[in-house]
Amino acid sequence: MQIFTKGPQRWAERRISGEEASRFRRARAEAGVGIAGAHVSYLINLATSDPELLAKSIRAFRAEMDRCDRLGLDFLVTHPGNATAGSREAGLRQNAELIAEALDERPGAVRVLIETTAGAGSALGCRFEEIAAMIDRVPAEHRARLGVCLDTAHVFAAGYDLRGDYEGVLETFDEVLGLATLGLIHCNDSLGTLGSRRDRHADIGAGELGAAPFRALMSDPRLREVPRVIETPKGADPIAADRRNLQTLRRLARA
Numbered sequence: 001m002q003i004f005t006k007g008p009q010r011w012a013e014r015r016i017s018g019e020e021a022s023r024f025r026r027a028r029a030e031a032g033v034g035i036a037g038a039h040v041s042y043l044i045n046l047a048t049s050d051p052e053l054l055a056k057s058i059r060a061f062r063a064e065m066d067r068c069d070r071l072g073l074d075f076l077v078t079h080p081g082n083a084t085a086g087s088r089e090a091g092l093r094q095n096a097e098l099i100a101e102a103l104d105e106r107p108g109a110v111r112v113l114i115e116t117t118a119g120a121g122s123a124l125g126c127r128f129e130e131i132a133a134m135i136d137r138v139p140a141e142h143r144a145r146l147g148v149c150l151d152t153a154h155v156f157a158a159g160y161d162l163r164g165d166y167e168g169v170l171e172t173f174d175e176v177l178g179l180a181t182l183g184l185i186h187c188n189d190s191l192g193t194l195g196s197r198r199d200r201h202a203d204i205g206a207g208e209l210g211a212a213p214f215r216a217l218m219s220d221p222r223l224r225e226v227p228r229v230i231e232t233p234k235g236a237d238p239i240a241a242d243r244r245n246l247q248t249l250r251r252l253a254r255a
């Protein structure tokens, strides 16, 4: 399960009382949710060169980590950010150093997962090498608490052909980042075509990726231990839409 621990489009922080945290933990245990994590606010940009946005982003990122800790979450998905000024290298370096600092200051159990992006505009992280460069910047002692979230729609829009060459993309990921870093898969079909850099998600099997890559992914023994969530369109009835997409994935896992 993946949640937001606050409104993702707002800077206002959400305080979680001890009572609320225990209710969450209890409900999660009762529902049998084995792995649960959060996705950071969309406003956070740890790669920015704007000092005001940077200060807000650093504060907000630490607050995200604190809420994960409180709720006992397993992972926190974050983005490589946007290098709004300066070079991509400088943006990646700054983001990695700030993640390292946050891990250093917050010795909790949550694993920070850097998400692959479609590379729209100035978005960093659309090449596996960029994410590898970030991980390399984080001191070895913190790397066990750092990993990668692979979003199928994003990597496809970024130019990795999961549809035509599933095996090749997985091999490239393994060569550049190592499958051991893979902490989560976002299973989303893509409205954007291969290499379009367009970040628009579609229902599983109904986008440019189609069913085949999901069939491969759902039955891949190398990925058996890697949790996966959907971020597919919700439509008028979000629960029905999520159920439909999860059913499609389960069907493909058996096919």
Ligand SMILES: [Zn+2]
Pocket: 115, 151, 186, 231
């Ligand atoms: Zn995603």
